[in-house]
Amino acid sequence: MNKKLREKLAAINAKKAEVKQLVDDNEIEKAEAAKAELDKMQRAFNLLLSMEDEEGKNAQTQAQAGAMKEPEGGEKKPLTFDRLSRAVVNALGAAVGRRKMNDEDRQIIKDSMTEGTDADGGLTVPKDIQTKIKELRRSDDNLEQYVNVEPVTTMSGSRVIEKEADTTPWEEVEENGDFNETQTPQFASIAYKITKKGGKLLSSLELLSDTAENIMAYLMKWIAKKTRATRNAKIIACVETITSGHEVEVSDLDSLKDIFNVMLDPAIAASSGVWTNQDGYNWLDKLKDEEGRYILQPNPADKTQDLLFGRYPVHKLSNKVLKTAVDSGQHTNTYPIYCGDLKEAVTLFDREYMTVESSKEAGTAWDKDQLAIKVRDRFDVQPVDKSAIIKGKVTVSTAG
Incomplete structure (x- = not known):
């Protein structure tokens, strides 16, 4: 046009x-x-x-007829x-x-x-569009930005990491004495397998009468929203796997301090943050010290962000993304509060391959004068350092 x-x-x-x-x-x-x-x-x-x-x-x-020629010098537009x-x-x-x-x-x-x-006009989205989708995928509720993301070019593979172990000092060696054999570092393998995720969008054919720019913008926003939700769900599932059976009850400021001061390694605590939902954030935001001052304070370097104890960034997620557990039988709600370093705990292996295909004969698309647009995304999420993240649980009564 x-x-x-x-x-x-x-x-x-x-x-x-x-x-x-x-x-x-x-x-x-x-x-x-x-x-x-x-x-x-x-x-x-x-x-x-x-x-x-x-x-x-x-x-x-x-x-x-051979009348069209490339521009002089053979360069393409x-x-x-x-x-x-x-x-x-x-x-x-x-x-x-x-x-x-x-x-x-x-x-x-x-x-x-x-x-x-694809026999019916299949299209593969090029990398420049993938870049735009990545930009649209970014938001406060995008957990991908907090974990370690490793681009991969194969459908499966593994990474070798050092096992966490206590470091013992070298033994004393007398003059002309023998050196004793010491324990060598231990390693573990983290395997990944890229799987396919996707969905289908049914759109009326009238959409094609719009401008190219508007159609692509619409598709990219839809794809970005779906991929963000999919990746968030996989990351949360991975963190839940890591912390399952090791949750910590949080009831006051001291129980929060126990997590950062004792349960997390000092090296992890130094780079740690807090991730919670709206309910959990509301509970944290109401905590006060002995002098009646609120614990959460604005980050001097970023006024849009709060700090816990003046050092740990607090990331508030939507209740739709990170859900509150509701127990109607016990009349309680449980808010999740993740503490630690997600980049150390979780790795997302990104195949960086996304396809968009279209068909007017898929399912009911032909009967309803629609165009079916199908999207595929490929990645995997794996736990790496299981001691780098701890799940706190805040249980509150809902009984009237």
Whole structure:
């Protein structure tokens, strides 16, 4: 879509908003006049779009005849996001007969694909889009930013780590005396196996009439939201596995201090933080010292963050992400409070491979005039240092 068409489409969208606003304001006559202008603008846009499609068809014919040549020097045009998104939309549209693809679009899609081909217009999302998805995936509720993330290029593998052990001093050796054999370091293997996660989005074919930029932005936000939720769930499950059976009851400030002062190794405590949900944060935020001062204080280096005991960053997650355990029989709620260093405790092995495929004949998509868009993501989450994280539990009564 060229610049002129994009400008006209923007004007059409603005006119649509104007018509809706006039209707909301009960200016019906003005709304009808604006709607007539909108119809005229839409017809002009459709005419120009059909001409562009015709030009694309002519360009394809010329290419088949050998008339099209690469720019001087044999250099290809740079693959910008606008060119890529337009090619993706045209490819999706071609699958349902709503768009036409020229040779440039086909070459972009061909160059962008890194693995596999789908008979009905399968598309593999290139790395520049993956980067944008990663950016959108970041949020306060993104646990991936707190754990160790290791990019991998294989579907399975292992990492060797040193087992935690007490360090004993060297033995005394007399002059001309014999050296005794000492215990060698012990190691453990952390194995990972990349598995496939994914989901499907059903969208009306009218979505394809939107601009390429809007479609890609919509898809990326949806993909980012789903991948963030999926990775959060796997990380939380991993932490739950590490701490299962070793939870610590937290009832006051002293029990929290026991975790950081005694239960965590000093080296881990130095880089530790706190992760809890809204309920747990609310409980922490109400704690006061003997002089009536609240324990949580703003971080001088980051006013949006609180510190526990003036040194441990507190990360508040949504109750939807990190759930409160509800026991209706005992009339209690239990808030989770994770203390420690998640980067030392958990590693996410990221295959960094994501695919997006489309089909108009998947399931009920054909019957309902929809386009099915399927997303795959591949990664694995494994525990590494099980002593680097401790789960505290705050149990409160809900009995009236």
